[in-house]
Amino acid sequence: MKTFSNKLLMLAAVCSSALAQTTLADDDHHAKGYGKFEFALIGDVPYNEVDYWKFDNVIADINANKKLKWVLHAGDFKNGSSLCSDELFEDRLQRFQTFKKPLIFTPGDNEWTDCHRANNGAYLPLERLDKVRELFYPVPGQTLGQKTMRVETQADDSNHAEFVENTRWMEQHVMFAAVHIVGSNNALAPFATRTSADDEEVVRRIDAALEWVKGTFAKAKAENAHGVLLLFQANPGFELAKNSNSRIGFEEILAEMEREAVDFKKPVIFAHGDSHYVRMDKPMKGSISNRRIENATRVETFGADDVHWLRVSVDPKSKEVFSVHQEIVEKNLEEHPQP
Template sequence: MPKFLCHWLYALAAALLCALLSSGRLVAAEHEVFQFALMGDAPYGSLAVMSVNALIDDINAQPELLWVVHAGDIKQGSSPCSDELLKSRLDLFQQFHRPFVLTPGDNEWTDCHRQSAGGYAPLERLEFLRQLFFPRVGYTLGREPMAVESQARSQAFSEFRENVRWVHHNVVFATLHVVGSRNGGESFMGRTTADNKAAARRSEAALVWLRETFALARERDYAGVFLVMQADPFFELSPGGYQRRPFEPVLQALEEETLRFGKAVLFAHGDSHKYRYDQPLRDRTTGKTIPNFWRVETQGGFVTAWLRVRVDPNSTQVFHVEQGARAGQDTPTRGGSN
């Protein structure tokens, strides 16, 4: 082929590429709008299991929902932490057709020392929970498991198979094992040094995973970051108070990393059983609301409901949340800022 023709073809290809990029067509093809389901604190009791079955049918009937995220607490704190009950919850959630992502809650292991829950050793229940709900490192649950990155692949934190991360259409998602009951720090009869050391190590692992997720988002210029953990970190309380103190390291890391990232962050949690979709994170230096940070709390408890999260990587806010139908409800309602 003559050299002048080669140069002409290269110039034409470059011009076409520039035209596609400027028109946004290539960006649109790479960063499509997608949706997933978010739930938490469910099921609470045998009646709620029936409602969750209906919820599963509802979600399974909507193929646009790519996966389901559960923010933890798969049982009441006062119900038995028996092998049988936990296995029944696994069987229930395995009915989801799409990938099912779970981050543990305090009810399924931390609070199992309660007599009403069976008087178990929490760390023993945690080990059982990990083996049961995270049997394949690097894969989710659900009938169609999804490959994910697991913190267990790290030699430094090899036991934390429950902390996972994945990327979809220029948005990064991560789970953090941070639980209620003062992040597993509440005293109880029979608490040992091993319990204290395990709580400190789990907190360290979560912080490392959080900061690594933001570092990845900055390095690869992702459009947004989604994080989920079970505990309510009490944004609204004064720093240093009894309830908020165990979560100060997470809150400080969220503040620092969100400000540094500068793009959309959606932080999901459960625990308090009240739906909230707001902007509670403040810059400690200025006292002003950090505008690129949004919090969504799942409802749960004795109300069985799920949330639809719509992700548009091409928009500034990226994440848009609306309430899905509750059991017995047909019409979804849109959620907004409080």
């Protein structure tokens, strides 16, 4: 009987150990070391129905890469002239859930701010925003994907409880955050059925974005992060003249990003989609010195007709921290296979 009890205790210990290892595997994004890792960056996909098969190829390509920690999606999961229907939203969710790795998604303008357009179904944008939050952020602080990951969410702050989409996490002394900044002048573009509620939403969201950016850099400095990456959908016009029409809705946020990047001094990536032009450059100039801010780099994803992905390598011990690699999906260069 004693021998049997001992075996039970040993079995319990093994099970407890296995459970602990599983938990650690799920939460390994909180690791505080300095190891190298990689992740995928996509956006503006799937855009056109005729290219769904290409997006399937991108998903398969990413899923086949065992080194990737997660997938970042920079928003716009549809084009600007297609229906914003529940059915389309549910289709996108199903596609996103085929990623084997955690998927962090930040909303784009095409899935809510522009849904007032007749060819989008003449929806109320704020109603569509509610639907996006309901479907794509069902559990606050938990990512999408077949393997989920716990992240910090701004919804935990009672002052910004609606912003479940603003998330943050640390990996190997590198800080990551997604912040809800969208095209169409950050949802300030006029439309026929616009009301004061639409204007008030923009004010709240910009306030939340400013707080999230500030808090992200404060936490990065407090935890001695070696780099910071901010993910958002809009191209805010980094390189454009201040107060130009294309920067309406973005000026406060751009000013905060500049201040934080200059003060941080270490590598900063601003990752976005929106203009369908893959690039990596340094467009940000200091407002006082008018000098290029060398530690701030913009990375724009593939998107729309160019259905490929970016692989981002992170080495916290290197001077640059981030390096970006184009992953051209060869199958997507071919004609659509005939049925």
